[in-house]
Amino acid sequence: MSTHTEFTQTEVPEPGANDVYATSVADEQASEGAHVFNAAGGDWNDLVDEATSLGEERIVVNMGPQHPSTHGVLRLILEIDGETVTEARAGIGYLHTGIEKNMEYRTWVQGVTFCTRMDYLTPMFQEAAYCLAIEKLLGITDQIPERASVIRVLMMEMTRISSHLICLGTGGMEMGATTVMTVSFRERERLLRVIEMVTGLRMNNAYIRPGGVAQDLPPGCIDALREMIPEVRRGLGELEALLNENPILKGRTVDVGVLNLAGCMALGITGPVLRSTGLPHDLRKLDPYCGYETYDFEVKTRTSMDAYGRLRIRIDEMYESLKIIEQATDRLQADEGPVMVADKKIAWPAQLALGSDGLGNSLDHIREIMGTSMESLIHHFKLVTEGFRVPAGQAYVAIESPKGELGCHIVSDGGTRPYRAHFRDPSFNNLQAVAAMCEGSQIADVIVAVASIDPVMGGVDR
Amino acid sequence: MSDGEKKHDASSVNADTTKDQASGLTPGEVELARPGGPAEPEVVGVRHGMFGATQGADTTGYSGLVRPILVAGASERPYGGYFDEIADNLERGLVGGTASYAEAVDRVVVDRGEMTIHIRREHLLAVARALRDDASLRFEIVTGVSGVHYPNRTGEELHAVYHFLSITHGGRRVRIEVSCPDDDRHIPSIVSVYPANDWHERETWDMFGIEFDGHPALTRILMPDDWPGHPQRKDYPLGGIPVEYKGATIPPPDQRRSYN
Numbered sequence: 003m004s005t006h007t008e009f010t011q012t013e014v015p016e017p018g019a020n021d022v023y024a025t026s027v028a029d030e031q032a033s034e035g036a037h038v039f040n041a042a043g044g045d046w047n048d049l050v051d052e053a054t055s056l057g058e059e060r061i062v063v064n065m066g067p068q069h070p071s072t073h074g075v076l077r078l079i080l081e082i083d084g085e086t087v088t089e090a091r092a093g094i095g096y097l098h099t100g101i102e103k104n105m106e107y108r109t110w111v112q113g114v115t116f117c118t119r120m121d122y123l124t125p126m127f128q129e130a131a132y133c134l135a136i137e138k139l140l141g142i143t144d145q146i147p148e149r150a151s152v153i154r155v156l157m158m159e160m161t162r163i164s165s166h167l168i169c170l171g172t173g174g175m176e177m178g179a180t181t182v183m184t185v186s187f188r189e190r191e192r193l194l195r196v197i198e199m200v201t202g203l204r205m206n207n208a209y210i211r212p213g214g215v216a217q218d219l220p221p222g223c224i225d226a227l228r229e230m231i232p233e234v235r236r237g238l239g240e241l242e243a244l245l246n247e248n249p250i251l252k253g254r255t256v257d258v259g260v261l262n263l264a265g266c267m268a269l270g271i272t273g274p275v276l277r278s279t280g281l282p283h284d285l286r287k288l289d290p291y292c293g294y295e296t297y298d299f300e301v302k303t304r305t306s307m308d309a310y311g312r313l314r315i316r317i318d319e320m321y322e323s324l325k326i327i328e329q330a331t332d333r334l335q336a337d338e339g340p341v342m343v344a345d346k347k348i349a350w351p352a353q354l355a356l357g358s359d360g361l362g363n364s365l366d367h368i369r370e371i372m373g374t375s376m377e378s379l380i381h382h383f384k385l386v387t388e389g390f391r392v393p394a395g396q397a398y399v400a401i402e403s404p405k406g407e408l409g410c411h412i413v414s415d416g417g418t419r420p421y422r423a424h425f426r427d428p429s430f431n432n433l434q435a436v437a438a439m440c441e442g443s444q445i446a447d448v449i450v451a452v453a454s455i456d457p458v459m460g461g462v463d464r
Numbered sequence: 465m466s467d468g469e470k471k472h473d474a475s476s477v478n479a480d481t482t483k484d485q486a487s488g489l490t491p492g493e494v495e496l497a498r499p500g501g502p503a504e505p506e507v508v509g510v511r512h513g514m515f516g517a518t519q520g521a522d523t524t525g526y527s528g529l530v531r532p533i534l535v536a537g538a539s540e541r542p543y544g545g546y547f548d549e550i551a552d553n554l555e556r557g558l559v560g561g562t563a564s565y566a567e568a569v570d571r572v573v574v575d576r577g578e579m580t581i582h583i584r585r586e587h588l589l590a591v592a593r594a595l596r597d598d599a600s601l602r603f604e605i606v607t608g609v610s611g612v613h614y615p616n617r618t619g620e621e622l623h624a625v626y627h628f629l630s631i632t633h634g635g636r637r638v639r640i641e642v643s644c645p646d647d648d649r650h651i652p653s654i655v656s657v658y659p660a661n662d663w664h665e666r667e668t669w670d671m672f673g674i675e676f677d678g679h680p681a682l683t684r685i686l687m688p689d690d691w692p693g694h695p696q697r698k699d700y701p702l703g704g705i706p707v708e709y710k711g712a713t714i715p716p717p718d719q720r721r722s723y724n
Contacts, residue, residue, distance in 0.1 A: 095686040100702075102671075103695055107702050107717040138576055267604045270660025281631070288635035388515060388723040394508070394535045395575055398627050398639060400607065411610045411625060416511065416533045418723055422696075424610035426627075426664075431608065434663050463686055 060088075065448070067096045073172065074459030078436065078448065087448060090440040092433050097463040105423045109389030110136055111350065113420055115208040117410075120425060121461025122205055123168050126161040127403040128425065128461075129210035130154055131410035134291055135399040136212040139392050139414055142343055149339040150214035151292045156227075156330040157197065157209060158292075158401075159323040163234065164193045165404040165456075166316040170241065173313070173453035177254050182244060189237035192230050199223055202354075202361040212390075213343035217354045219334060227331045231324055238320055245313065255310035259439040259451030262307050269435050273406025273428055274319070275455060277303045278311035285402040297326050309454035319404075348390050351382040389418040405429050405456055425464060429457035506537035509616055515723045536575035543572065547579040550638055553601050554581070557594035563587040580639040585651050588642050589678075592654040595628055595638070603628035603638065606654070608664035611672035613697045621646040622674050626654070626661075644674065653679035671696035 037056060053061070065078040077093035101120055105113045117132045118125040137143045167186040174182025194204045200219055201209040209216050245251055261271065263279040276283055282301040286294040302318035304311035342349040351371075355364035371379040394416035400409040406428030413422040432455045439451040511533055514526035542548050551572060555565035568587035573580040583591050595603040605628070612623040620643035630636040644651050653676035655662050665676040666685040673694035676682055684691060693700050704716030714720075 095684075095688070098686040100695060103702060104717070107722075141576065268659045270605045270607065270658070272605070283631055285635070288631070289637075394533050396578075396580075396612075396625070396639075397576055398578065398637070400627075400629070400637075407605075407607060407629075409607050409627065411627065413612050415509070422610070422612045426608045426610075430663065430667075431660060434660065 065445075067093070073452065073457050076433070076452070076457065076459055076462075078452070080440075080445065080448065082445060085444050085446075087440050087443055087445055090437050090448065092436045094430075094433065094459070094462050097459045099464065101464045102423055102425065105420050107419065109418050110212055110392055110420060111389060113423060114211055115206070117423070117425065118206050118208050119460065120464050121403070121405070121408075121427060121429065121458045123165045123458050124161055124403050124405070124408075124461070125205055125207050126154075126157045126210060127401060127408050128410075129208065130158055130292070131399055131401045131403075131408050131425070132412070132423070133210050133212050134401065135397045135410045135412045136392060138397040138399060139395055139412065140212070140348065141393075142213065142345065142348065145343050145345065147214060147340045147343065148293075149218075149334065149337060150341045150343075152330050152333050153200075153215050153219065153341060154210055154292050155294065155297070156327060156334065157200070157207075157215075159326045159330070160193045160197055162323045162404045163320045164190045164197075166320050167193075169316060169404075169453070169456040170245070170313065173450075173456075174245075174251075176449050176453050177251070179251070182241070185237060185241050185244065189234050189241070192234055192237070196223070196226050196230050199226055211342070211350055213345070213348045213350070214341045216350070218341045220356070224331060224335050227327065231328060231331070235321070235324055238317065238324075242317055245317070251313075252310060254446075255308065255313060255450055255454070256306070257308050257310075258443065258447045259309040259312075259454045260307050261435055261439050265435070265438050269438065270431050271406065271435055273402075273404070273432065274312045274315045275432060275435065276406070277301065277315050278305075279303075279307050280305040285400055285407060289400070291399070291401055297329050299323075299326050309450050312454045316404075346381070347385075351378070351385050391416060391418055392420075400426070403428055405458075405461075406432060425461075427461040427464065429455070429459075430462045430464075433457050433462060504537040505534040507532045508535050508614075509533040536573050538571035539574040543574045543579060545577075546633075546636055547572075547574055547638075550579065550601065550636070551581075553598060554591070554594060557598035557601055558590060561590045561594065563590050578637070578639060580641050582641045582643075585642045585644055588640070589652045589654060589657065591640065592626075592657045595640075596657055601630070602632040603630045603636070604632065605629045606658040606661050606664075609661060609668050611668040611674055611696065613672055615646075615698050617643075619645050622649055622672055624651050624668060624674055649673055650675050650677050652677050653682075655679050670694065673697065 061082050063080045063082055065080055067075040067077040069078075075096035077096065079091040079093055080087050081089035101116050105116050108116065113132060114129050117128040120128050134143070137146060167190040171183040171186030171190070174180075174186070197207065198204050200223055201207040201216070203209075261269075261275060261279070263276075263281055265271070266276045266279055266281075272283065280303050282303050284301040285291075286299075287301055299322040302315050302322060304315055352363045352367045354361055355366075357365070371382050392414040394414050396411065396413040398409060398411045400407050402408075407426065408428055409426030411422075411424040411426070412420050415421040435455060436448075436452060439455075440448045443451070509532075511531045512527070512529065513522050514524050514529055541551070543551065554569075558565050558568060563586075568583055568591055570582040570584055573582065581591075592606075595601050607627045607629055610625045610627075612625060614621055614623065622645075623641055623643045626640040626642075628638050628640065642651055651674055653661075653665055655665060655676070656678060662680070663685060665679050666682060668674055669676060669679075669682050670684040670686050671694055683689065687695065702716065702718035704718065706716060707714045
């Protein structure tokens with residue numbers, strides 16, 4: 003109390019219109035008279051005694067933004083009564099990096115490296131949505147080579163499995179099951195090894211480009227895929243044996259984080275959370291892109307509407323993704339072909355190749371532009387520095403990311419850079435369901451409910 | 465739309481396009497401007513020079529080049545596909561409400577296989593309710609709102625773009641576009657109809673400064689509560705600091721030489 007009076011004596015600037023950093027009056031009014039307990043240092047028993055003496059039952063607790071089970075920097079503001087959560091609100095924005103704004107200052111192709119960093123567990127999906135939207139604006143959707151689309155599907159499905167594995171692994175760890183995490187991450191490594199082999203990177207790949215993909219599969223990739231698929235399938239079996247009928251896991255997840263179909267529709271929820279209500283909504287079936295209509299796979303649903311159902315859906319979806327990967331591998335093995343659109347005014351001029359010092363422009367290309375063709379050099383220079391122009395207009399493309407509908411709305415003013423690029427990240431939308439899922443439940447269930455949404459803050463905050 | 469002026473004479477543009485390459489239009493724009501094409505194009509600005517470089521003197525010899533920026537204009541019926549059905553059903557769904565179809569709808573643009581319905585802002589809520597509740601429309605999900613800032617379009621600088629998805633009708637999509645002038649940044653909130661739009665509207669307020677009237681708690685969501693300004697607006701600088709490397713300085717991205 004004494005410190006408080008001291009502060010009022012010192013010169014505090016009057017909160018006025020000129021002070022842009024002044025806290026709002028509403029904030030001060032809301033906190034006036036409220037007792038603030040500070041848990042930093044000191045004896046916790048004193049804190050308990052203080053709370054008991056006040057007789058206050060209503061306690062507001064900040065879970066996060068630096069809490070290991072909040073999937074990054076999510077802040078959950080929980081009003082608790084004992085162990086029961088009476089009100090839950092999510093505070094976000096701690097990882098906002100202005101990616102959309104930055105994209106407005108780079109060329110269309112450079113935008114890929116930005117959007118791939120949004121939801122860092124599903125880089126391929128942002129790239130694909132962004133590139134599909136650009137291609138729609140350019141009007142070259144039909145000219146994308148078949149092989150490029152197959153590679154896109156292959157990469158997206160591998161990313162889907164790796165994302166789901168992270169969801170299960172971290173979800174398991176949050177519930178105290180380290181083995182789930184070790185198994186998941188072990189299997190994820192198998193996928194990442196192949197993704198690294200193809201793109202050169204484990205994440206933030208910038209592999210899918212407007213017009214196709216950055217480069218064709220490297221030699222030996224088909225063999226690596228054929229080797230990887232049964233291993234991952236075996237690993238998934240191990241995960242299933244560990245989780246599916248595990249009484250501890252079921253005790254923690256069954257009937258936890260319940261959200262019914264009406265709730266999902268009202269809150270715009272898509273992805274595994276929506277499918278756990280029994281609605282087989284999957285954009286790969288409803289509105290196919292990249293040739294998904296030609297693959298044989300099922301949309302997995304359950305009707306339990308809870309965290310357990312979502313977990314099982316994710317496991318089932320991984321098997322379906324493996325089926326798609328197998329089919330894509332067969333197609334890639336059977337056919338050769340270009341992986342970039344034929345229009346040289348759009349296609350990236352250089353092909354990458356693995357040199358002794360890592361991945362870089364292929365030596366053939368360097369020889370051509372530096373040694374033999376001035377026109378090639380000019381073409382390369384113009385396309386790389388200035389970039390291509392996209393006719394003015396707007397487009398919206400939505401794809402099924404592991405978390406739900408990932409939408410990309412881009413606006414062009416006819417220039418070489420996006421006039422506006424907006425991503426509708428599924429995690430951003432789905433996090434709105436935290437209140438509906440958690441209020442009235444135990445604090446421990448909040449962790450499980452949030453894990454079942456599988457939010458990634460990089461995507462939420464962008 | 466960097467240094468463009470609003471509304472060029474559209475007829476002169478069409479005359480230009482007959483000259484094809486001489487007009488400086490890309491093949492896509494020529495296609496857009498072709499008589500009998502998808503729709504009469506609308507000129508939203510002009511572009512000067514060949515490369516759009518704004519720093520220093522233009523030494524390319526193309527500095528006199530002036531090209532219109534064309535976007536698809538209002539479409540005439542039939543719109544094609546399921547778009548006619550959506551328009552018909554919306555017209556019927558609005559009957560008996562606060563506004564008729566003709567009052568609410570400013571224009572319909574069909575471009576690149578997508579339907580955009582431009583709605584006058586005061587009737588947005590009625591349209592949203594019809595889109596959700598009318599069984600023949602039944603757009604269950606709104607996939608958020610995306611703001612766009614066009615500083616040169618006087619009187620409609622700020623746009624809010626909504627995308628709706630109908631699962632009942634097999635994945636139909638429609639885009640609703642609403643605009644408001646910069647000095648009266650108010651658009652009605654549709655959160656009362658689509659609760660899912662809650663955070664999306666907060667994001668658009670945060671990033672563009674559009675006030676969604678009727679929103680239950682329109683507060684900043686991504687930026688800190690006390691942040692001045694709205695970062696995604698075109699008059700808000702990108703920021704950044706120059707980076708020095710081996711004696712040379714690389715300016716921040718928004719101050720680098722660029723081609724647009």
